Amino acid sequence: MQETEADFLQIYDRRDYLSPLVTVDAAIFTFHNGELFVLLTKRSEHPEKDKWALPGGFVDETKDTSIEDTVQRKLKEKTGIEAPYVEQLQTVGNNIRDTRGWSVTVIYTALVAFQDCQSYVENISEASWILYSEAISMDVAFDHREIMQAARERLKQKALYSMIPAYALPEEFTLPELQACLEVLIDKPIQKKSFRRRIEQANLVEEVGQRPASGKGRPSTSYKLKANAKGFNFIRNLEA
Template sequence: MQPEYERPIVTVDIVLMTIVEGALAVALLERDNAPFQGVPALIGGYVHTDEDEDAEAAVRRILKAKAGLEGLFFEQLRSFAGRDRDPRGWSVSIAYFALVPPSLLSGGTGKTLLLRPASAPGELPFDHERIVLAARERLRGKGAYSTIAACLLPKVFTMSELQGTYETVLGETLDQSAFRRKMKDLDLLEEVEGEKRQTLIARRPTTLYRLKAAPSVFDRRI
Protein backbone atom coordinates (compact mmCIF):
# COMPACT_ATOMS: atom_id res chain seq x y z
CA MET A 1 0.00 0.00 0.00
CA GLN A 2 1.42 3.38 -0.97
CA PRO A 3 2.15 5.56 2.09
CA GLU A 4 0.21 8.80 2.56
CA TYR A 5 2.19 12.04 2.32
CA GLU A 6 1.09 15.51 3.26
CA ARG A 7 0.41 17.52 0.13
CA PRO A 8 2.16 20.90 -0.01
CA ILE A 9 0.33 24.14 -0.60
CA VAL A 10 0.97 25.24 -4.21
CA THR A 11 0.57 28.88 -5.22
CA VAL A 12 1.86 31.37 -7.75
CA ASP A 13 3.14 34.78 -6.63
CA ILE A 14 3.63 37.64 -9.07
CA VAL A 15 6.04 40.54 -8.67
CA LEU A 16 4.15 43.08 -10.75
CA MET A 17 6.51 45.97 -11.49
CA THR A 18 5.94 49.38 -13.00
CA ILE A 19 7.57 52.82 -12.94
CA VAL A 20 6.41 55.58 -10.60
CA GLU A 21 8.08 59.01 -10.70
CA GLY A 22 11.15 57.61 -12.41
CA ALA A 23 11.66 54.72 -10.01
CA LEU A 24 10.84 51.02 -10.19
CA ALA A 25 7.80 50.12 -8.09
CA VAL A 26 6.08 46.89 -7.10
CA ALA A 27 2.30 46.49 -6.94
CA LEU A 28 0.84 44.90 -3.81
CA LEU A 29 -2.65 43.92 -2.67
CA GLU A 30 -4.01 43.70 0.85
CA ARG A 31 -4.75 40.06 1.66
CA ASP A 32 -8.43 39.16 1.98
CA ASN A 33 -7.94 36.14 4.24
CA ALA A 34 -5.77 34.75 7.00
CA PRO A 35 -2.93 34.37 7.47
CA PHE A 36 -1.85 38.03 7.36
CA GLN A 37 -5.36 39.28 6.57
CA GLY A 38 -5.30 42.97 5.61
CA VAL A 39 -1.51 43.00 5.13
CA PRO A 40 -0.09 44.14 1.76
CA ALA A 41 1.45 41.23 -0.16
CA LEU A 42 2.39 40.17 -3.66
CA ILE A 43 -0.44 39.43 -6.05
CA GLY A 44 -0.92 35.68 -6.00
CA GLY A 45 -3.16 32.75 -5.29
CA TYR A 46 -3.65 29.01 -5.32
CA VAL A 47 -3.18 26.97 -8.46
CA HIS A 48 -6.63 25.75 -9.54
CA THR A 49 -6.06 22.25 -10.83
CA ASP A 50 -9.56 22.08 -12.29
CA GLU A 51 -9.09 25.09 -14.61
CA ASP A 52 -5.40 26.03 -14.85
CA GLU A 53 -3.67 24.14 -17.66
CA ASP A 54 -0.30 25.09 -16.19
CA ALA A 55 1.30 27.67 -13.88
CA GLU A 56 1.28 30.33 -16.60
CA ALA A 57 -2.47 29.92 -16.97
CA ALA A 58 -2.75 30.50 -13.23
CA VAL A 59 -0.74 33.72 -13.58
CA ARG A 60 -3.01 35.00 -16.35
CA ARG A 61 -6.14 34.12 -14.38
CA ILE A 62 -4.90 35.77 -11.18
CA LEU A 63 -3.69 38.95 -12.89
CA LYS A 64 -7.08 39.36 -14.58
CA ALA A 65 -9.15 38.55 -11.50
CA LYS A 66 -7.15 40.48 -8.91
CA ALA A 67 -5.62 43.35 -10.90
CA GLY A 68 -7.83 43.61 -13.99
CA LEU A 69 -4.81 43.11 -16.26
CA GLU A 70 -4.38 41.03 -19.40
CA GLY A 71 -1.73 40.56 -22.06
CA LEU A 72 1.24 41.54 -19.89
CA PHE A 73 4.80 40.35 -20.33
CA PHE A 74 5.64 37.91 -17.53
CA GLU A 75 8.34 35.36 -16.94
CA GLN A 76 8.96 32.64 -14.39
CA LEU A 77 11.47 33.66 -11.75
CA ARG A 78 11.99 30.48 -9.73
CA SER A 79 10.30 28.39 -7.06
CA PHE A 80 10.37 29.21 -3.36
CA ALA A 81 9.57 26.24 -1.17
CA GLY A 82 9.86 25.05 2.40
CA ARG A 83 8.19 24.14 5.66
CA ASP A 84 8.60 27.52 7.33
CA ARG A 85 7.62 30.03 4.61
CA ASP A 86 3.86 29.71 5.23
CA PRO A 87 2.22 29.23 8.67
CA ARG A 88 -0.41 26.98 7.06
CA GLY A 89 2.15 24.29 6.26
CA TRP A 90 4.75 23.08 3.76
CA SER A 91 4.34 25.24 0.69
CA VAL A 92 5.62 25.85 -2.82
CA SER A 93 5.34 29.18 -4.57
CA ILE A 94 6.09 29.38 -8.29
CA ALA A 95 7.20 33.00 -8.54
CA TYR A 96 6.92 35.19 -11.62
CA PHE A 97 7.70 38.78 -12.42
CA ALA A 98 5.47 40.85 -14.70
CA LEU A 99 5.87 44.30 -16.22
CA VAL A 100 3.12 46.86 -16.77
CA PRO A 101 3.03 50.48 -18.00
CA PRO A 102 1.70 52.84 -15.29
CA SER A 103 -1.12 53.93 -17.62
CA LEU A 104 -2.69 50.46 -17.42
CA LEU A 105 -2.94 50.43 -13.65
CA SER A 106 -6.45 51.82 -13.55
CA GLY A 107 -7.76 48.92 -11.48
CA GLY A 108 -10.96 47.48 -12.87
CA THR A 109 -11.57 44.97 -10.11
CA GLY A 110 -12.62 47.18 -7.20
CA LYS A 111 -9.34 46.40 -5.45
CA THR A 112 -6.69 49.04 -4.87
CA LEU A 113 -3.15 48.24 -5.92
CA LEU A 114 -0.58 49.63 -3.52
CA LEU A 115 2.59 50.83 -5.27
CA ARG A 116 5.78 50.75 -3.23
CA PRO A 117 9.42 51.25 -4.22
CA ALA A 118 10.78 47.92 -5.44
CA SER A 119 14.03 48.69 -3.62
CA ALA A 120 12.19 49.17 -0.31
CA PRO A 121 8.76 47.50 -0.37
CA GLY A 122 8.53 47.39 3.41
CA GLU A 123 7.88 44.36 5.57
CA LEU A 124 5.92 41.77 3.61
CA PRO A 125 4.36 38.45 4.67
CA PHE A 126 5.69 34.99 3.91
CA ASP A 127 9.01 35.36 2.02
CA HIS A 128 7.71 38.00 -0.36
CA GLU A 129 10.60 40.36 0.35
CA ARG A 130 13.00 37.69 -0.92
CA ILE A 131 10.88 37.21 -4.01
CA VAL A 132 10.84 40.95 -4.76
CA LEU A 133 14.64 41.09 -4.39
CA ALA A 134 15.07 38.14 -6.76
CA ALA A 135 12.76 39.79 -9.32
CA ARG A 136 14.67 43.08 -9.17
CA GLU A 137 17.95 41.28 -9.73
CA ARG A 138 16.52 39.27 -12.65
CA LEU A 139 15.07 42.37 -14.30
CA ARG A 140 18.31 44.32 -13.94
CA GLY A 141 20.39 41.42 -15.27
CA LYS A 142 18.15 40.51 -18.18
CA GLY A 143 17.18 44.10 -18.92
CA ALA A 144 20.70 44.90 -20.05
CA TYR A 145 20.50 42.28 -22.83
CA SER A 146 16.88 42.43 -23.93
CA THR A 147 13.94 44.60 -24.90
CA ILE A 148 11.81 43.68 -21.88
CA ALA A 149 12.33 47.16 -20.39
CA ALA A 150 10.02 48.45 -23.13
CA CYS A 151 7.19 46.48 -21.52
CA LEU A 152 7.15 49.18 -18.83
CA LEU A 153 6.13 51.69 -21.51
CA PRO A 154 3.01 52.07 -23.66
CA LYS A 155 3.24 50.35 -27.05
CA VAL A 156 4.27 53.65 -28.63
CA PHE A 157 7.05 55.72 -27.05
CA THR A 158 9.78 58.25 -27.72
CA MET A 159 13.46 57.35 -27.78
CA SER A 160 14.03 59.48 -24.68
CA GLU A 161 11.28 57.60 -22.82
CA LEU A 162 12.87 54.29 -23.79
CA GLN A 163 16.32 55.39 -22.64
CA GLY A 164 14.90 56.68 -19.37
CA THR A 165 13.20 53.35 -18.77
CA TYR A 166 16.41 51.43 -19.40
CA GLU A 167 18.21 53.75 -16.98
CA THR A 168 15.58 53.06 -14.32
CA VAL A 169 15.80 49.30 -14.82
CA LEU A 170 19.60 49.19 -14.87
CA GLY A 171 20.15 51.82 -12.19
CA GLU A 172 22.67 53.76 -14.26
CA THR A 173 22.91 56.67 -16.69
CA LEU A 174 23.39 55.80 -20.36
CA ASP A 175 25.09 57.92 -22.98
CA GLN A 176 22.39 59.24 -25.30
CA SER A 177 24.36 58.95 -28.55
CA ALA A 178 25.62 55.45 -27.76
CA PHE A 179 22.11 54.31 -26.74
CA ARG A 180 20.53 55.56 -29.96
CA ARG A 181 23.32 54.02 -32.04
CA LYS A 182 22.87 50.61 -30.38
CA MET A 183 19.14 50.73 -30.91
CA LYS A 184 19.70 51.43 -34.59
CA ASP A 185 22.40 48.75 -34.96
CA LEU A 186 20.26 46.13 -33.23
CA ASP A 187 17.30 46.99 -35.47
CA LEU A 188 14.79 46.52 -32.65
CA LEU A 189 12.50 49.49 -33.28
CA GLU A 190 10.37 50.87 -36.03
CA GLU A 191 9.09 54.39 -36.46
CA VAL A 192 5.37 54.97 -36.14
CA GLU A 193 4.44 56.58 -39.43
CA GLY A 194 2.27 59.67 -39.41
CA GLU A 195 2.52 60.21 -35.65
CA LYS A 196 4.70 62.53 -33.60
CA ARG A 197 4.46 63.89 -30.08
CA GLN A 198 5.20 67.32 -28.76
CA THR A 199 7.21 67.11 -25.52
CA LEU A 200 8.16 69.78 -23.03
CA ILE A 201 11.90 69.44 -23.68
CA ALA A 202 11.88 69.28 -27.48
CA ARG A 203 11.30 72.26 -29.77
CA ARG A 204 9.85 70.09 -32.52
CA PRO A 205 7.42 67.17 -32.38
CA THR A 206 9.28 64.00 -31.44
CA THR A 207 9.39 60.79 -33.47
CA LEU A 208 7.50 57.86 -31.97
CA TYR A 209 8.67 54.23 -31.99
CA ARG A 210 7.45 50.75 -31.14
CA LEU A 211 9.09 47.34 -30.87
CA LYS A 212 9.34 45.44 -34.14
CA ALA A 213 8.70 42.13 -32.42
CA ALA A 214 7.79 40.58 -29.09
CA PRO A 215 10.26 41.20 -26.25
CA SER A 216 13.52 39.45 -27.09
CA VAL A 217 17.11 38.94 -25.96
CA PHE A 218 20.12 40.21 -27.93
CA ASP A 219 23.81 39.37 -27.87
CA ARG A 220 25.35 42.52 -26.42
CA ARG A 221 24.80 44.81 -23.47
CA ILE A 222 22.65 47.83 -24.16
Protein backbone atom coordinates in the same frame (compact mmCIF):
# COMPACT_ATOMS: atom_id res chain seq x y z
CA MET B 1 -4.34 -10.96 -15.55
CA GLN B 2 -1.86 -8.10 -15.42
CA GLU B 3 -3.20 -4.75 -14.30
CA THR B 4 -3.25 -2.11 -17.03
CA GLU B 5 -2.61 1.57 -16.52
CA ALA B 6 -6.31 2.24 -17.14
CA ASP B 7 -7.19 -0.22 -14.36
CA PHE B 8 -4.70 1.43 -12.03
CA LEU B 9 -6.03 4.95 -12.71
CA GLN B 10 -9.60 3.82 -12.17
CA ILE B 11 -8.94 2.94 -8.54
CA TYR B 12 -6.22 5.50 -7.84
CA ASP B 13 -7.26 8.24 -5.41
CA ARG B 14 -4.69 10.98 -4.94
CA ARG B 15 -6.42 12.00 -1.71
CA ASP B 16 -4.84 8.93 -0.17
CA TYR B 17 -1.54 10.83 -0.18
CA LEU B 18 -0.50 14.05 1.49
CA SER B 19 0.08 16.85 -1.01
CA PRO B 20 1.70 20.28 -0.51
CA LEU B 21 -0.14 23.53 -1.12
CA VAL B 22 0.63 24.78 -4.64
CA THR B 23 0.56 28.54 -5.24
CA VAL B 24 2.00 31.28 -7.43
CA ASP B 25 3.38 34.69 -6.44
CA ALA B 26 4.10 37.47 -8.91
CA ALA B 27 6.43 40.45 -8.57
CA ILE B 28 4.79 42.91 -10.98
CA PHE B 29 6.76 46.04 -11.82
CA THR B 30 6.00 49.21 -13.75
CA PHE B 31 7.78 52.46 -14.63
CA HIS B 32 6.07 55.77 -13.85
CA ASN B 33 7.28 59.35 -13.40
CA GLY B 34 10.87 58.22 -13.68
CA GLU B 35 10.67 55.60 -10.91
CA LEU B 36 10.15 51.87 -10.46
CA PHE B 37 6.98 50.64 -8.76
CA VAL B 38 5.88 47.20 -7.58
CA LEU B 39 2.28 46.07 -7.16
CA LEU B 40 1.34 45.00 -3.63
CA THR B 41 -1.97 43.77 -2.23
CA LYS B 42 -3.20 43.89 1.35
CA ARG B 43 -4.06 40.45 2.69
CA SER B 44 -7.63 40.24 3.99
CA GLU B 45 -7.33 36.82 5.63
CA HIS B 46 -4.93 34.84 7.80
CA PRO B 47 -2.08 34.02 7.65
CA GLU B 48 -0.29 37.39 7.64
CA LYS B 49 -3.63 39.20 7.69
CA ASP B 50 -3.48 42.98 6.95
CA LYS B 51 0.10 42.80 5.71
CA TRP B 52 1.05 43.92 2.22
CA ALA B 53 2.09 41.10 -0.09
CA LEU B 54 2.83 40.27 -3.70
CA PRO B 55 -0.27 39.22 -5.64
CA GLY B 56 -0.69 35.49 -5.95
CA GLY B 57 -2.88 32.57 -5.05
CA PHE B 58 -3.66 28.90 -5.35
CA VAL B 59 -3.75 26.86 -8.53
CA ASP B 60 -7.41 26.39 -9.52
CA GLU B 61 -7.84 23.00 -11.15
CA THR B 62 -11.21 24.02 -12.59
CA LYS B 63 -9.76 27.07 -14.39
CA ASP B 64 -6.05 26.47 -14.94
CA THR B 65 -4.53 23.95 -17.31
CA SER B 66 -0.97 25.01 -16.44
CA ILE B 67 0.94 27.03 -13.87
CA GLU B 68 1.29 29.74 -16.54
CA ASP B 69 -2.52 29.94 -16.67
CA THR B 70 -2.54 30.47 -12.92
CA VAL B 71 -0.12 33.38 -12.93
CA GLN B 72 -1.81 35.12 -15.87
CA ARG B 73 -5.20 34.68 -14.17
CA LYS B 74 -3.90 36.22 -10.95
CA LEU B 75 -2.19 39.05 -12.87
CA LYS B 76 -5.41 39.88 -14.71
CA GLU B 77 -7.41 39.84 -11.47
CA LYS B 78 -5.11 42.51 -10.01
CA THR B 79 -4.27 44.61 -13.09
CA GLY B 80 -7.15 44.04 -15.53
CA ILE B 81 -4.72 43.19 -18.34
CA GLU B 82 -2.53 40.36 -19.55
CA ALA B 83 1.07 41.19 -18.77
CA PRO B 84 3.13 41.45 -21.99
CA TYR B 85 6.27 40.24 -20.20
CA VAL B 86 6.11 37.39 -17.68
CA GLU B 87 9.03 35.18 -16.69
CA GLN B 88 9.34 32.38 -14.15
CA LEU B 89 11.85 33.46 -11.53
CA GLN B 90 12.21 30.54 -9.14
CA THR B 91 10.36 27.83 -7.24
CA VAL B 92 10.35 27.69 -3.45
CA GLY B 93 9.16 24.70 -1.46
CA ASN B 94 9.40 23.99 2.25
CA ASN B 95 7.41 23.51 5.45
CA ILE B 96 8.16 26.87 7.08
CA ARG B 97 7.28 29.76 4.72
CA ASP B 98 3.51 29.23 5.07
CA THR B 99 1.93 28.41 8.43
CA ARG B 100 -0.92 26.56 6.68
CA GLY B 101 1.42 23.73 5.83
CA TRP B 102 4.02 22.36 3.43
CA SER B 103 3.88 24.57 0.33
CA VAL B 104 5.36 24.88 -3.12
CA THR B 105 5.27 28.36 -4.66
CA VAL B 106 6.22 29.13 -8.26
CA ILE B 107 7.41 32.73 -8.43
CA TYR B 108 7.17 34.98 -11.47
CA THR B 109 8.29 38.47 -12.36
CA ALA B 110 6.31 40.65 -14.76
CA LEU B 111 6.31 44.07 -16.39
CA VAL B 112 3.23 46.10 -17.30
CA ALA B 113 2.58 49.64 -18.47
CA PHE B 114 1.31 51.92 -15.70
CA GLN B 115 -1.11 53.69 -18.04
CA ASP B 116 -2.68 50.41 -19.19
CA CYS B 117 -3.82 49.29 -15.76
CA GLN B 118 -3.78 52.20 -13.31
CA SER B 119 -7.52 52.96 -13.54
CA TYR B 120 -8.25 49.28 -12.84
CA VAL B 121 -5.81 49.11 -9.92
CA GLU B 122 -7.29 52.28 -8.41
CA ASN B 123 -10.67 50.53 -8.17
CA ILE B 124 -9.25 47.63 -6.15
CA SER B 125 -9.14 48.79 -2.56
CA GLU B 126 -6.59 46.20 -1.45
CA ALA B 127 -4.11 46.77 -4.31
CA SER B 128 -1.66 49.62 -4.82
CA TRP B 129 1.47 50.55 -6.75
CA ILE B 130 4.25 51.11 -4.22
CA LEU B 131 7.65 52.62 -4.93
CA TYR B 132 10.09 49.71 -5.02
CA SER B 133 12.51 51.60 -2.79
CA GLU B 134 9.76 51.88 -0.17
CA ALA B 135 8.34 48.39 -0.63
CA ILE B 136 11.56 46.63 0.33
CA SER B 137 11.57 48.55 3.62
CA MET B 138 8.02 47.54 4.52
CA ASP B 139 6.99 44.70 6.83
CA VAL B 140 5.57 42.59 4.00
CA ALA B 141 4.07 39.10 4.28
CA PHE B 142 5.96 35.81 4.15
CA ASP B 143 9.31 36.04 2.33
CA HIS B 144 8.08 38.58 -0.18
CA ARG B 145 10.82 41.12 0.50
CA GLU B 146 13.43 38.58 -0.63
CA ILE B 147 11.29 37.69 -3.66
CA MET B 148 11.02 41.37 -4.67
CA GLN B 149 14.78 41.78 -4.40
CA ALA B 150 15.44 38.65 -6.47
CA ALA B 151 12.93 39.77 -9.12
CA ARG B 152 14.45 43.26 -9.20
CA GLU B 153 17.92 41.78 -9.76
CA ARG B 154 16.61 39.54 -12.55
CA LEU B 155 15.09 42.55 -14.33
CA LYS B 156 18.35 44.45 -13.98
CA GLN B 157 20.32 41.65 -15.57
CA LYS B 158 17.78 41.16 -18.36
CA ALA B 159 17.80 44.89 -19.12
CA LEU B 160 21.54 44.73 -19.84
CA TYR B 161 21.08 42.48 -22.87
CA SER B 162 17.43 42.55 -23.95
CA MET B 163 14.51 44.87 -24.72
CA ILE B 164 12.45 44.02 -21.65
CA PRO B 165 12.39 47.66 -20.36
CA ALA B 166 9.95 48.47 -23.18
CA TYR B 167 7.32 46.21 -21.60
CA ALA B 168 7.04 48.60 -18.65
CA LEU B 169 5.95 51.32 -21.11
CA PRO B 170 2.78 51.83 -23.17
CA GLU B 171 2.67 50.16 -26.59
CA GLU B 172 3.79 53.45 -28.16
CA PHE B 173 6.75 55.20 -26.54
CA THR B 174 9.55 57.66 -27.29
CA LEU B 175 13.22 56.76 -27.19
CA PRO B 176 13.86 59.14 -24.25
CA GLU B 177 11.15 57.28 -22.32
CA LEU B 178 12.74 53.94 -23.17
CA GLN B 179 16.18 55.19 -22.16
CA ALA B 180 14.85 56.55 -18.85
CA CYS B 181 13.20 53.22 -18.02
CA LEU B 182 16.37 51.33 -18.94
CA GLU B 183 18.48 53.58 -16.71
CA VAL B 184 16.15 52.95 -13.76
CA LEU B 185 16.29 49.18 -14.27
CA ILE B 186 20.09 49.02 -14.54
CA ASP B 187 20.47 51.72 -11.87
CA LYS B 188 22.98 53.84 -13.81
CA PRO B 189 22.94 56.52 -16.53
CA ILE B 190 23.86 55.65 -20.11
CA GLN B 191 25.07 57.83 -22.96
CA LYS B 192 22.34 58.97 -25.33
CA LYS B 193 24.44 58.33 -28.44
CA SER B 194 25.43 54.79 -27.49
CA PHE B 195 21.83 54.00 -26.52
CA ARG B 196 20.43 55.31 -29.83
CA ARG B 197 23.11 53.47 -31.82
CA ARG B 198 22.37 50.23 -29.99
CA ILE B 199 18.64 50.50 -30.70
CA GLU B 200 19.06 51.52 -34.35
CA GLN B 201 21.56 48.77 -35.16
CA ALA B 202 19.33 46.09 -33.64
CA ASN B 203 16.35 47.28 -35.74
CA LEU B 204 13.86 46.29 -33.03
CA VAL B 205 11.53 49.30 -33.07
CA GLU B 206 9.46 50.95 -35.77
CA GLU B 207 8.28 54.52 -36.03
CA VAL B 208 4.53 54.98 -35.62
CA GLY B 209 4.06 58.75 -35.68
CA GLN B 210 4.69 62.08 -34.03
CA ARG B 211 3.65 63.00 -30.51
CA PRO B 212 2.61 66.67 -30.14
CA ALA B 213 5.08 68.77 -28.18
CA SER B 214 4.20 70.25 -24.82
CA GLY B 215 4.86 73.99 -24.71
CA LYS B 216 7.41 75.28 -27.24
CA GLY B 217 9.31 72.03 -27.67
CA ARG B 218 9.56 69.97 -30.83
CA PRO B 219 7.24 67.01 -31.51
CA SER B 220 8.60 63.64 -30.38
CA THR B 221 8.73 60.55 -32.54
CA SER B 222 6.79 57.59 -31.18
CA TYR B 223 7.88 53.99 -31.65
CA LYS B 224 6.64 50.51 -30.92
CA LEU B 225 8.41 47.19 -30.60
CA LYS B 226 8.66 44.92 -33.61
CA ALA B 227 7.39 41.36 -33.28
CA ASN B 228 10.90 39.89 -33.03
CA ALA B 229 11.96 42.11 -30.11
CA LYS B 230 10.62 39.86 -27.35
CA GLY B 231 13.08 37.05 -27.92
CA PHE B 232 16.02 39.19 -29.00
CA ASN B 233 19.23 39.31 -26.99
CA PHE B 234 22.06 41.75 -27.70
CA ILE B 235 25.44 40.16 -28.30
CA ARG B 236 27.06 42.32 -25.65
CA ASN B 237 25.78 43.52 -22.31
CA LEU B 238 25.13 47.22 -22.06
CA GLU B 239 27.94 47.50 -19.48
CA ALA B 240 30.44 46.18 -22.03
